[in-house]
Amino acid sequence: MAIGVLPAQVNGWPPANTSDSDSESAASPPPKTPPSPLSAVNGPSSLRRPSFWELVPLCDLYSIVHVVLLPISLRLSYTTSSTHNGASTPTGPNGTTRVNGLNGHCQHLAPPTRLAGALAGLGLGPSNWAATGVSVFTAILPTADGYVNHSDFLTLRFQDCPFPISKIQESVGPLRRYTACRLSPAAVSSEDAVADLIEQAAGVIQWADLEASASILDLQRYLLGLTHELRDRLNNAPWLTPHPIARKRVALIRGRPSLTAGGPVYRAARALGLDLVIIDDEGHWLQPDTDENKIHREAFLATDMTEDSGVADRILASITRYPLPIHGVFTLSDNFFATTARVAASLHLPTNPVSAFETAVDKHRSRLLQDVPGHTARVASLAELDALLAPGPNNTQPAFNAPFPLIVKPTKGWSSECVSKVSNPTDLAVAVRKATSRHGSAAVIEPFFDGPEIDANFILLDGEILFFEVADEPPCRADADGASVHDTFSPEALTLPSALPEREQEVVRETLGGLLVKAGFRTGVFHVEARVVGSGCEYRAGGEEGGKGVVDLLPREGERGKGVECKLIEINARPPGFRVSVPSRHTYGVDFFAAHMLAAAGEAERLRLVARPFDHTDEGRTKGAQYWSRLVYVPAPKEGVVRWPTGLAPCEELKRRRPDLAGNIVLAVDYCVPGERVGMFTDGARTYVAHLLVCSRVSRKEAIEAGEEVLRALKIEVEEETA
Structure with missing residues (x-):
């Protein structure tokens, strides 16, 4: 790490034996004459915000330059004194070396500096260069030449960054060639050199201003934390590809x-x-x-x-x-x-082969990829159902002999529509009638697999798994022991990263990845739904509140999972829907829609680049996740017409009414507008009127609690229609 200082400004930062105390040194007597502003030394042209920079070789892929602008009021409160190395250092009224707790007054500003011009040229920098806060900028400098894979690279990699951001300026357009700066600490020895780096950077981040009262020690800690966060987000993610990219x-x-x-x-x-x-x-x-x-x-x-x-x-x-x-x-x-x-x-x-897609869209054919003989059937009518259940010759067992409970669903369908759990023979006809009425398709009858339900998302390239993640779906209404044939499998929430043990996630990866290849898929994005049978985890209330804690996927009490199996529910040969893609993009930094298009265009090298998750490794989270997240689905409370009594959309109204929750809300999307009619169900599945993504950097439990509180607090007003 190299730390440089702009000449005649805050030289020699950080000063030796720096203290973060706001008190003045009692050992130094007050000066005999009033302190003189630095302009007395350097002339009016140096009336500008004092600043310093820090050059950091971040990783093999990037170097960064932090640039810090201190308040101009600070400069006018300083005299100069000689430090141990002879550099000019600002001092307080009684000779102490400090950067906080001083108040000065600016009568006029000097002409813009070269550094100010470089930042302003990128649309960055404070509107008032006499601002009272501490402004921090970070220039991102790729270490090798290359071609820009993704022009929104920094926006994606720094979404939901724990260090507040004022603005991100990405200076390179897609597909263009970027020439790397050849950096050495010795070469960055002046304000002009720093301005050159700002202008040559692939991107610059302007962080939210810090309070002017921040001490040097506070600032040091801030920059160290910032650098660590930058490394986690950029360390394994190339922005550039060495080869030209054809449009x-x-x-x-x-x-x-x-x-x-x-x-x-x-x-x-x-x-x-x-x-x-x-x-x-x-x-x-x-x-x-x-x-x-x-x-x-x-x-x-x-x-x-x-x-x-x-x-x-x-x-x-x-x-x-x-x-x-x-x-x-x-x-x-x-x-x-x-x-x-x-x-x-x-x-x-x-x-991919047409036959692979034909298998994926037909839930009977995809179930046969992992079938137990006699446990899966397809019927197009109630007459076929009766024939299926009839005894064989000489009163032998029917060809279909799967035990209850069963799942009945359309062979062609999506979004859990018209999917039923059947616990007895009487309800089987009801479920088949419901499934065959949707899309004019047949119904598939298969076993109900008891175990945690998951979504598994894959990015494949020639059969190689570039990215894989597991998300947990908590139990829905149809999962309940007493569920009827009319209860739905409509999802209620989604939690990332998964709480399943690592070895069980590996079973999921190997099983489902193998089934994708078996079906004929080689390259693309795939959203696969499954259940983990024999898992060592179960959904139950946890905590020390006598079972009153949040319901989550927790280790089973007593015997742990043995003979764990992953059972396929369905293959979606595409990214998750726009709603379910949100948690992955925000939690891992992977954009499935970008990957889907690059796969379609045959861009293998670029597909590898966009499949890189974050590099966060904090204890308790899956590697690559920047936090725990909970996607909350908001169902329509009843049939009727949507109203916004306050004039605000429900999600926006919630954030304003509950600022204590707003800090956890990453994204909130309302689907309905005033006057729109909604029903309880759409195509046999629950109707949703909004979704929200909440997060926690503290724990999965906190993310779930925040999600449940958001769902309770959100007010969706639906007015019943009068006859």
Whole structure:
């Protein structure tokens, strides 16, 4: 680490034998004459904020430069004295070396300094250069030349940073070449040199100002903590790739239904330098060539998306008519997975086999990847159900002999819609009727696997697992022992990182990763739902409050898990939905939508770069997670019309009413607007009106408690409609 000081400013920082005490030294007599401002020594042109810098070789990938601007009022309270090394050091009224607790007055400002100009040129720096706070900036300097993989790299890596940020300026656009600075402490010996580094940095972060009363020791501790946090976020994450990146164009088949659902996709495409073309029905909201829509996509190709045998040919015709080349196609709509793969194969673009997607979207076929003979069946009608359950020849056992409870669900479906838990033969027909009524598909009947439910997310490249995470889904209504066929599996929350033991997470990784490859998948993003049977953990109330603590996944009392197995529920050959992707992006710093598009474009090297989680290793958290997080789903409380009695959206109203909770809320999204009608259920699953992500850097328990309190405190007013 090299510490430099701007000449005729706060030289020799930190001074020898620095104390963080605010009291003045009694050993030094007061001066015989009033102290003179430094301008008396250096002239009016030096009336500027005193500053110093710190050059840190952060890791193999980056060096950083911290630049600190002290209040100008501090400078005018100082005289100069000679230090042990002869440097000019500011002193207090009785000769003590200090940077806190002094008040001065600025009558005028000097012309802008070179450093001020460098910061201002990036849109940084305080609006008032006589500000009373301590301003801190960090310049990020990659150590090797390269090409920019992601223009929002710092924004993503520093989201929810525990050190408050005023602004992030990323100075390099996507795909452009960046030339690294060749740094040596000796070369950074003047304000001009520091200004040069600011101007050459790939990005600069302006941190929230510190109080002017902060002592030098406080400032030292702050910079050490800042450096540690920077290392955890950047140590394993290259911003640049050594090879030139060709600009590519990708087509999204089936645009998202709203900006809320599609925003993360469109933002990721811009940051990656990918031109985005949308293919969807006439009348889609992204079709008009408005200035706003042009921000999100390059073009819209109106296409008849009716799901029939000719839809792939119609999409192909739209793409071939487009005058510019398409380098990849992708979708986020489950019912277009196989169609998109057929289109990609016809155009010789990167894709997984069509057969792999056909297996994933058919819940009966995907269940057969891990089937026990006689425990999984498919029926298209009640008549087929009766035949399935009928005794075999000579009154032998039926071909289907799975024990209750059972799960019945549509072979084609998503979001836990029309999924039922069946505990007796009487309810089996009810569940089959419900499942076959959805999407006109057959119903799959399979065992109910008793154990913690999980979401497992994978990023694969040629069968190699680049990134893997497990999130815990607490029990829902249908998990209860007394659940009826009408209770749903609609999720209620999601907690990251998982509380499962490391060895059980490894079983999940090996089992589900193997099933993805077995199905035929090699590259892409996959959201897989499963249960861990025989786990050493169970959901129960913990703590010392006689079982009154929060319900969480805790070690079983007595016998621990033996013969742990991971049982597949379903494969989603895409990122988690826009709501469920939020915890991963914020907790681990991995953007699944960026990875999904890079996989579609065949960008293997860049896919590796975006699959790097944080490098936090704090005790109690999974490596790579910056905190514990809890995603809270807010269901509609009843049917009716949404009202905002205060004029504020419910999530915003909550944050203002409960500032004690606002500090834990990372993200809050309302789905409904005043006057909109909502029902209790949508397509056989619970209707949600909002979601919130809360976090804790203290413990998983605190994150869960905050999530539960947020759900209790959030006021969603739904007015019943009168007849």
